[in-house]
Amino acid sequence: MQVLKTGFHSWCAGQLAEGCKRCVQGRKLVLFITGLCGQRCFYCPVGEKKFGHDTVYANEWKLGHADDPKELLEEARLTEATGAGITGGDPLVKVERCCEYIRLLKREFGKDFHIHLYTPLRLVTEERLKALHDAGLDEIRFHPDLDDRTLWPRLDLAKRFDWTVGVEIPAVPGYARQIKEVIDFIAGKVSFINLNELELSDTAADHYKLDEMGFEPKDSASYGVKGSDVLGRRMLAYAQKKGLPAHFCTAKLKDLVQVKNRLKLRAESTALPFDVKTDEGTLLRGCVYLRGLEPGARTKERVAMVPEAERIRFLSELKARLADAGVPEEKIIIDVAHARLIIPRSVAQRERKLLRSHGVPALVEEYPTADALQVDVEFV
Structure with a gap:
């Protein structure tokens, strides 16, 4: 031995x-x-x-x-x-x-x-x-x-x-x-x-x-x-x-x-069709956060203060507005737990002016875990 x-x-x-x-x-x-x-x-x-x-x-x-x-x-x-x-x-x-x-x-x-x-x-x-x-x-x-x-x-x-x-x-x-x-x-x-x-x-x-x-x-x-x-x-x-x-x-x-x-x-199991998977196991994606609930100090506490039913309503309305503005509906995913919409990075970059008028857009790198721990957030 x-x-x-x-x-x-x-x-x-x-x-x-x-x-x-x-x-x-x-x-x-x-x-x-x-x-x-x-x-x-x-x-x-x-x-x-x-x-x-x-x-x-x-x-x-x-x-x-x-x-x-x-x-x-x-x-x-x-x-x-x-x-x-x-x-x-x-x-x-x-x-x-x-x-x-x-x-x-x-x-x-x-x-x-x-x-x-x-x-x-x-x-x-x-x-x-x-x-x-x-x-x-x-x-x-x-x-x-x-x-x-x-x-x-x-x-x-x-x-x-x-x-x-x-x-x-x-x-x-x-x-x-x-x-x-x-x-x-x-x-x-x-x-x-x-x-x-x-x-x-x-x-x-x-x-x-x-x-x-x-x-x-x-x-x-x-x-x-x-x-x-x-x-x-x-x-x-x-x-x-x-x-x-x-x-x-x-x-x-x-x-x-x-x-x-x-x-x-x-x-491999959780990535959305438009997510980019890195060699480190993280996901690259675009996001649009509800105003006041974007990543920052005490984000979890701020999100928890908004009842889930209200988050669903706000996010559904936001998704409808983006779809009406021309963003393909199948590329807008509601993420209630984190008070955001998930979209392709290309859409977040190309439509940032439109997205800013409705929420807080960002380019995000995060772990594919249940808590979606973020590695990097770049507001656009």
């Missing part, structure tokens, strides 16, 4: 876990099952709008109701997912929801739809693990506390079930001793360890401490923490010597491979 560089900006010793193989293809849906968690990891990147709140997301799509996860199934179809990774928060806070969703996904997409789950050890019991196993969970990844090994023996409970067991932890600079202790403890007990490059976060959650602890980005273009990549590769070599298959997952892999591939798959 050698330490080798992969073709997707990471290093591994031994075989990648099945969940990782599908992840790098962009075919793993990220299922954020709840923001509730009893753990307070100082490096947890989860944003304050999610952490501590019982909310569910399928990739970037917030589910309207946890007990009616229709958005989950639609997101899986749109991204051509062949599996899902369940995360949080701590999924075991809502273990019944986890089991329900696992059964739903397996029923909808077949037994080969690969599902893995991340959890700290705080709520691990044989009963909860059995429920997950019986529901059809394929792979479980534990996140042991690096500063307190009291609960580490709970890892042994997972070996009682027929599934893949792994450990996943960040490569925290200054924690070489603790990471070696984890590797020593799990070698021969689990199938693999994943070491993640530690990344800074913009979260305002109270327990997040990386900034005040003095951690810095490795360069101006990355959220990766200085020293984490060097430590990660050192620990990978240590795991290899212990005979433990290991993978060091970099920030670059997540951004340039995993997310990019997932975005490109979703773009």
Whole structure:
């Protein structure tokens, strides 16, 4: 078993876990099952709008109701997912929801739809693990506390079930001793360890401490923490010597491979006939926004203040005016959620004077995600 560089900006010793193989293809849906968690990891990147709140997301799509996860199934179809990774928060806070969703996904997409789950050890019991196993969970990844090994023996409970067991932890600079202790403890007990490059976060959650602890980005273009990549590769070599298959997952892999591939798959499913798809997985399109609801400060809040029925009425009237002015009706798409009409870029450029008299026209580059996160907006 050698330490080798992969073709997707990471290093591994031994075989990648099945969940990782599908992840790098962009075919793993990220299922954020709840923001509730009893753990307070100082490096947890989860944003304050999610952490501590019982909310569910399928990739970037917030589910309207946890007990009616229709958005989950639609997101899986749109991204051509062949599996899902369940995360949080701590999924075991809502273990019944986890089991329900696992059964739903397996029923909808077949037994080969690969599902893995991340959890700290705080709520691990044989009963909860059995429920997950019986529901059809394929792979479980534990996140042991690096500063307190009291609960580490709970890892042994997972070996009682027929599934893949792994450990996943960040490569925290200054924690070489603790990471070696984890590797020593799990070698021969689990199938693999994943070491993640530690990344800074913009979260305002109270327990997040990386900034005040003095951690810095490795360069101006990355959220990766200085020293984490060097430590990660050192620990990978240590795991290899212990005979433990290991993978060091970099920030670059997540951004340039995993997310990019997932975005490109979703773009293929959601792009309008006149949208331009980029190699980065973004969409180029023209838009006409309702006045006062164009992109800017607190856009989401401003849009939310206008009742949906009113937005539909205003946008329908705007579409009719543009159609009367000669814009082909089939090239005017109403987007109620973002208070805009979507049109070809060529129309936005050619008819900008006309469009300005009715709304706020713009050339937009955005992600093909449910939240339509914008990369660039140029008002015309």
